Amino acid sequence: MPRSSNDKVPCHYVTEGAWPHATLTSDAPASAHYGQALARNLHRALASTDHSLRTLAEVAGVTHSTISRVLNGKVLPDLGTLARLEAVFGFQLWPGPAALPPAP
Numbered sequence: 001m002p003r004s005s006n007d008k009v010p011c012h013y014v015t016e017g018a019w020p021h022a023t024l025t026s027d028a029p030a031s032a033h034y035g036q037a038l039a040r041n042l043h044r045a046l047a048s049t050d051h052s053l054r055t056l057a058e059v060a061g062v063t064h065s066t067i068s069r070v071l072n073g074k075v076l077p078d079l080g081t082l083a084r085l086e087a088v089f090g091f092q093l094w095p096g097p098a099a100l101p102p103a104p
Contacts, residue, residue, distance in 0.1 A: 010035025011073030019073045030100055035076050037095035042071055045089045060084040 011019045013028035020039035024032055046056065053071075057064035062081050069075040077085070086093050 005029070005031065007031045009074050010039075010076065014073075020071075031076060033099045033101065034095055035070075035073055037099035038076070038093060039071050039073055041093045041095060042067070042085065045085075045091075045093060049089070051088075056085070056088060060088045 007029045010032040013024045013032040014022040015025050016023040020036045020043065022036070024036065046053075049056075051059070053064040053067050057067055060067075060081075061084055066075070066077065066081060067085075070077050070081075082094055
């Protein structure tokens with residue numbers, strides 16, 4: 001699906017290392033930084049519960065492939081998906097401005 005900002009998928013901006021702990025390019029847009037932090041938050045949330053991708057998908061009402069794509073930096077979730085995931089865990093997954101690198 002085309003993005004209105006023409007940003008590429010978050011994992012496209014990896015220069016070194018493995019997603020979601022990789023180094024991003026210096027020109028990576030905010031969406032890439034948010035996507036990376038969101039993937040880390042979602043991974044930690046899954047690790048702290050008994051949910052697999054499939055059980056989380058079932059409870060949240062989204063597909064397991066969508067969750068996998070978010071975890072792998074292939075897509076940013078829409079607000080509905082994000083809300084469903086946060087409701088299942090009971091805490092915020094969206095990283096907000098803290099995900100951005102410090103300004104030079």
